[in-house]
Amino acid sequence: MSAAPLLKVNNLKMYYSVEGGWVKAVDGLFLDIYRNECVGIVGESGCGKSSLALTIIRVLPSNSKIFSGEILFEGENMLELSEEDFRKRIRWKKISIVFQGAMNSLNPVITIGDQIVETILAHENMSKKEAWERAENLLRLVGIDPKRAKSYPFEFSGGMKQRAMIAMALALNPSLLIADEMTTALDVIIQAQIINLVAELKRGLNLSSIIISHDIPLVFSSSDRIFIMYAGKIVEHGSTEEIYYSPMHPYTFLLLDSVPDIRGKRRTLGFIEGAPPNLLDPPTGCRFHPRCPFTIDICRKEEPEMSTVSFSHHVACHRIEEITLS
Ligand SMILES: Nc1ncnc2c1ncn2[C@@H]1O[C@H](COP(=O)(O)OP(=O)(O)OP(=O)(O)O)[C@@H](O)[C@H]1O
Ligand SMILES: [Mg+2]
Structure with missing residues (x-):
């Protein structure tokens, strides 16, 4: 990978105006592509x-609005053009x-x-x-x-x-x-x-x-x-091998259809049910918490920060350490 990304998206927020408020379709999103x-x-x-x-x-549809962020392409902020x-x-x-x-x-x-x-x-x-x-x-x-x-x-x-x-x-x-x-x-x-x-x-x-x-x-x-x-945000990113063979975020387990039991040896807990939230009124804390089999109190209250697993692998989950240990 070269030093400067070709495209870098920083803290992008793009919402749609609908009756009842704003649909937070892209909500504080980070992304980079080399x-x-x-x-x-x-x-x-x-x-x-x-x-x-x-x-x-x-x-963009006429009812959309960009609230914040940058989209840097070759270093130039596209949102300012x-x-x-x-x-x-x-x-x-x-x-x-x-x-x-x-x-x-x-x-x-x-x-x-x-x-x-x-x-x-x-x-x-x-x-x-x-x-x-x-x-x-x-x-x-x-x-x-x-x-x-x-x-x-x-x-x-x-x-x-x-x-x-x-x-x-x-x-x-x-x-x-x-x-x-x-x-x-x-x-x-x-x-x-x-x-x-x-x-x-x-x-x-x-x-x-x-x-x-x-x-x-x-x-x-x-x-x-x-x-x-998930729900307008990036919850995990990594090399394809990391995501496929060593997923960390419970939502990635869902997408891969295999949920480990973090209390013991890898066993499958089975299917995670439900659907992504209505982005007009997304859940507090971690947006995945209502569907997550590992939810604890903090997940309902605080949004997890993106933490680093390896140079290329990053995950936003409060229970990352326990999941890593499993
Ligand atoms: N023009 C619009 N006005 C209001 N809400 C919208 C509009 N377009 C999309 N949405 C809402 O924004 C959210 C994200 O939609 P989006 O189409 O970006 O999802 P997606 O991940 O591409 O889904 P899919 O996999 O079905 O294509 C959804 O809740 C959707 O209902
Ligand atoms: Mg789509």
Whole structure:
């Protein structure tokens, strides 16, 4: 890892205004991504993953508001840029995204190739012929035969549409790609192929990526590090191996479907039930405490700080020492 992160998110708070108050979708969130690194962000539905992605790319619903924080990209705070500056210099050119559900937003009456060419020409000054060449190269890069460029979206399988969306996101040669739940509608084999494609692109294109998912095993093969997100916050992050083989946060156990008994030898306590909280009125203290089998008094009252387990592994849990001992 090089010294300065490509992207650093500091204490970001992004809330939605709704009847009854503010939905605290991103609430004091820290994140860093280095050049050439692939980071997975994993959490259940409603934990704020897409809200975080939309804040980074600055495509925000009108009822949202950023309350605090910094989003440093190459050292520059993106939140201080005007919309025009961000659009001209950053969005799609430096930071790009495959939105959640994006493959359904392909225009059904325009060929895949034309849609990629349109994206290129909207931002770059080049001839249509050059843009077609670039589009064909992009399709090749994502594993689609360029001869298929003249096909319409309905002629593509789900996996191919998703590859086309990735090609489009790469059209302007960004240095950071955010992929939000890009494989949810696909079968497991195609899911793995698409995720591995993103990992290969990292090697070929000098690209950093953020892969957002519900599923730790899915991001396992492609991610260098994994951030676990719960109720608007990061609760644990570490190298992929640390998260997968030595998880520390009870919520990460839940995601991995194995809960140790911290009073004795590793036994499985079984399933953790319930769902993430309503972020209009999140629980006090540790937001996971109502679902956590290890909750004690302090968990209800005080928010746990992020503590260091190793150089790369960090966990926010009051009972970390007991869990470490188990
Ligand atoms: N435009 C909006 N207005 C009000 N609340 C919103 C809006 N968009 C999202 N939310 C709320 O913000 C919270 C976080 O939602 P978000 O979509 O970021 O979660 P997610 O982790 O991406 O979930 P999923 O895995 O289902 O995609 C949820 O409580 C959601 O209901
Ligand atoms: Mg989402």
